[in-house]
Amino acid sequence: MYEQIFEALKERILHHKYKVGDRVPSEKELCDEFGVSRITSKKALEMLAAEQLIIRQPGRGSFVADGSGEPVQKIVPQPAGRGRKNKLLIGLVITTFSDMYGTELIYGMEEASRERDSFLVIRRSFGIPEQEDRMIQELLELGVDGLIIFPVQGEFFSAEILKLVIEKFPFVLIDRYLKGIPASSVITDNIKAAREGTEHLLSLGHRNIAFLTQPPANTTAIEERIEGILEVYAEAGIPASRELWYESLLSSLPNVFDPQARRRDVDHLVEHLKSHPEITALFAAEYHIAMLAVEAAEQLKLRIPEDLSLICFDSSESVEHCEITHMRQDQFQMGKKAFEMVVDMQKGETAVQRIQLPASLVTGNSTETVRK
Template identity: 70%
Template sequence: MLTLGKDSASKPMYERIFEALRERIEGQQYKVGERVPSEKELCDEFGVSRITTKKALEMLANEQFIVRQPGRGSFVTGMVQEEPNKLAHLVSTRDQDRKLLIGLVITNFSDMYGTELLYGMEEASREHDCFLVLRRSFGIPEQEEQCIRELLELGVDGLIIFPAQGEYFSEEILKLVIHKVPFVMIDRYLKGIPASSISTDNVAAAREGTNFLFSLGHQNIAFLTQPPANTTPIEERIEGILEAHQDQGVLVNRDLWVESLLSTLPNVFDAEAKLHDVETLVNHLQKYPQITALFAAEFPIALLAEQAAERLGLRIPEDLSILCFDNPQTMENCRITHLKQSQFEMGKTAFEMVLQNMQNAESAAVKRIILPALLVKGKSTSTAKGKT
């Protein structure tokens, strides 16, 4: 509950709530990275209107005690109880005679996605005579934090981070922002975090892919994805798909979509999960036989879709067209139609962005770079059944 001193009665209520929350943050009742009460929760606690609590939270954000993330809440950033600029000190005290050391934290990589990113970073490291040190988090938040700490203790001069998927809001990333450690997010960004990032133009790519399926006469298109909540690439791809429906004047039927696939997440190693996802797709296609095209959020999900179609005796592309993001196959021998991301350029540019940020870490401008994707037509898409 709110505790007021004698001299606080004359202050506006929003200011009194601001001071109470600030005291809690300074006293570590709410630690760095933790969520503070929402506007509604503060309304209930202090018996005030939402306008009042919103203003109090805005004051905290302006003073850099919190960052606000739409749809998620407000999180503590500013009053880290540790040696001042400890992280920045780790970066700035390197031996000036040694080569620069850039750390990379990535969920995982394979021929399906990630290897080309590494090739781009590797080339940039050679061009700029630097070293690249890799750590994998496998999409596990705790492991991501540990990787960041280990790389800082190793003495890296900057970081490239491919964040863990989902809703997680990393305390270690918040600390990097607070202490102005040079780093760049790759493939995605965290809403409300003032950090540079580079990614694909997922909205435009998904829009192009969906419009391509529409051009083949497909009207009932199912989008297949892992849970999209607060995973910016997936959210953006959904936005692009919705825009394409609007372009064509087609109503969106999200009952046709599957947004619960888990087996392709980087922290899932269970073969049973893949069997479960294939079974989910089999049941879904049986429930919605009007589906003529599947748009998979990534190549491994497209492979699951192929297995489900085979189980049902559906021919690709005669009965069912499949399109996805990325494909390890060569463009000359491409089985699955896909949107090819500029992974090599993304990795190379991310490395160079970190070097630029290092030159002026205190006042480096926050940049968000988006790169186009290329639609590559394969053998998995054709005119919808019944269309000429």
């Protein structure tokens, strides 16, 4: 639906129904016109802004951009440095970002761009494969000298990423890697991080631990976290009860815009916890999923950490005021290292490599010794 709204508004702009400077319908007006949710209409407007067809001004609305009412003309690729006084331009394609995950990545890249006297251009794919391909194409047409890509979760490799490999264009994958693809990447040591989180729960006496995640297939970060958890159980001689796990949560995926998805995930977790009262601890693949677990526990009147201990990856909370025990990834260094790598690759100074950075356990108030 958001794509249909995007195409409808784009056509109105191209046919001058909305002229330069005109305000386009608001999120609420689009909800009423197309019978969709606010999230769907917001997504359509974000896509128009990404295409540079509109300018969004907080508190005022969205307005048609470009003097002719046509899309901004694509810039012809230029040799590196032309018109930029030999300063490199690096493009970032990321699914999305928030305080929970992603913002610190960008902070790290921005600092590295200043240290390397370069520039960073950001585009979001929203977890949509076609959008990812288009963003890569447009950044290449803009004339970027290198790319950093947070790849979309999916069953197949991106055609545009494969082209980058074939053409030996300098790029670095971040947060995850693509199996079988000879591309540089900067990731967290997810196996070690998952091991440390699991060992923390086992040290508190927990044995019936449920891992909560989105579908892990073809997402190396999740697959490696599962591997780390299973390794710890095997070494401790404790059976890993996978039936206690829930691996079908969808609302945290960046390409899910259904406002009811969160409610469905919470309902599923409520039923899962009812079906497995033996669960004493939850290990969430990310902070958003941990918040779903908190809501489900509240509905069942289960207390955290008295009845359920909870640990997750990442958090929007500061270390000093941490409530949720979590594995904190070093996002800043991941972003900084990725930018430095792609600059070095552009200069021919770095071969394909995979960098793994450690995560650190931050103990909050959500875990305690299991009660008999």
